[in-house]
Amino acid sequence: MNKTILTLTCCLAVILFLNSASSFGQGINAGVEIDPSGFGSKSDKDEKKVEKPDALADRIAVRFAKESKEIQEQKKKGYGYNELIKLLLIAQKADVKFETIIELRNKKTKIADIAKKYNLNYKEIYMESGKIKSELVFDPSEYLKPALASNTTDSQTINTQGETKPK
Known part of the structure; x- marks a missing residue:
């Protein structure tokens, strides 16, 4: 009896071994x-994602002679393109620092009230901001070519339809 159980156990072990060996070869594992x-190695969650700068925010920065980083930060805080352009126009026309205008807006002051505070016509600001945004979205070359051409480096690529190429 013991010999029979030992024989069956050995046969079962061999069958299981052969079965598992063939299964591993087929991509089936235990x-x-x-x-x-x-x-x-770092997992995807641990790696920091490199955010690309917002192209339209960069164009707005160039148009108003501001640092791109400053405009990018305001965009990340939730300001829209039209809103940024209006605030920049108010700062430009009132000859006030952009930071001052942003502080007022952060206090939930309406843009029309900010314009009124500096004796500016909000309707004109509104119309001009729409025009500027359209120009920057559809034909940025008018504002960007001169500004970017003077700041090019070997690592920069400017999309000017082949007119300016990096060295």
Whole structure:
């Protein structure tokens, strides 16, 4: 009896071994897999994503002679393109620092009230901001070519339809 049980156990072990060996070859595994690529590498969640700058925000910055970083930060805070253009126009026409205008807007002051505070016609600001945005969206070259051409480096690429190429 013991000899029969031992024989059956050995046969079962051989069958299981052969079955599992053929299964591993077919990509079926026992549920545990060790992959050396998982050791010492950062996962996708740990890696910081590099954010591309907003192209239209860059154009707005160039148009109003502001630092791109400053406009990008305001855009990330939730300001829209039209809103930024209106605030920049008010700052420009009233000869006031942009930061001062932003502080007023951060206090939830309406743009029309900010314009009124500096004796500016909000309707004119509104119309001009729409015109500027359209120009920047559809034909930025008028404002951008002169400003960008003077600041080009070997690593910069300017989309000017082939007229300006990096060195």
